[in-house]
Amino acid sequence: MYEQFYHLESDPFRLSPDSKPSFRHDSYNYAKTYMLYSLRKGEGVVLVTGRPGTGKTALLRDFVQSIDHESVLTADMVSTQLQSDDLIRMIAFSFGIEKLIGDESTILAELEQLLIGIRNFGRRVLLIIDEAQNLEPASLKKIERLMALRWKSEPLIQIFLIGREDLHETILANNLPLLRERINAVISLKPLDEKHTLDYIKHRLLQAGWENNPTLDDEIYAPIFNHSHGIPRLVNLICSQLLLNGMTEDNHHIGLSEVNSVLDQMLKDQMLPSPRRQIY
The missing domain is CATH 1.10.8 (Helicase, Ruva Protein; domain 3)
Structure with a gap:
């Protein structure tokens, strides 16, 4: 037109x-730098928050493109795909487990063995969930179960939760002690x-x-x-x-x-x- x-x-x-290059203003550059720093540390949960329309999706795309995927296995998904009843199942599928047979505990155990094998091979594991403010409390509880998985005293998986400004408050308002304890950074994308x-x-x-x-x-x-x-x-x-x-x-x-x-x-x-x- x-x-x-x-x-x-x-x-x-x-x-x-x-797909055009994003506009890299001060807050954007800070957020991306801190996300990459947090990824290098490889620990716990990172929250990336911002008002709707501030460019979180563009930031996330830019961040994922900057990851060394030979050293980091990454799975990303949107919370609308994740009902609490099948969250673990969907995460397992995203990491390559196609035959999802058994109950949630069985699938979680299979996912744990897969991720341990990946870590033993020298790669780290990153899960990214966008629109995470829409996750139900029951889903957040299951993310706690993922965070409890360990590899040689280290977290087996690192999780980035991307969402609106109220994401942190949602986590604090629910009975999620392990998830709160594992939050290593809260990164805010400003207008x-x-x-x-x-x-x-x-x-x-x-x-x-x-x-x-x-x-x-x-x-x-x-x-x-x-x-x-x-x-x-x-x-x-x-x-x-x-x-x-x-x-x-x-x-x-x-x-x-x-x-x-x-x-x-x-x-x-x-x-x-x-x-x-x-x-x-």
Whole structure:
């Protein structure tokens, strides 16, 4: 649609994660560095949290691509795949056990033997669960059982739980003493600040082949930041609407009036939260 109108090579503000390199702002770089450091330590449970739309999925994809998979066997899954009754079964399947015969204790014992063999072969084991805030208390209890597995006095498996900001509170609020004890790091992915919001918008445009079409006034970034709260998904939503409106109005320039018009309509349509502060 507007890609052709503005002579862009691709949609710069897709709402779903894409394969393009992520925008590496300060919080993103810190989170990835700490995740890799925690992986090298190879101990316990790591929580990676953030508000919806802050880029946890992109961060996770980047992190997984940075892993040395010859030394670390990795399985990743989304919590919606994991009902408490079959969580251990699904985890075993993800690590390559295809014939899942027997009750949960039998499957857990088989998984333990598989993982011990992997560790004896010189590899470590990492399980990643995305959208972990949706795990039921019964599922978290079963993750405790995984954390109780040992190899030469070390944890047999390391677990990264990725989820919303309330993930840590959910764990603390339930009777999960072993899981709480094994949490070695809580890494928070923060929204963009105002400067990084500007940088993010230009980063996305340049990745799509932007050559100053449309032209952008400097005044547009502050209201976009205020109404998006620095959340990349909301920045994408606003900017996509700006480009769409520009195309329908045959406009190759985006200034403050265009931004205010789009933001007003999006607020009326309840597509955005209340702005951080009022701009007069």
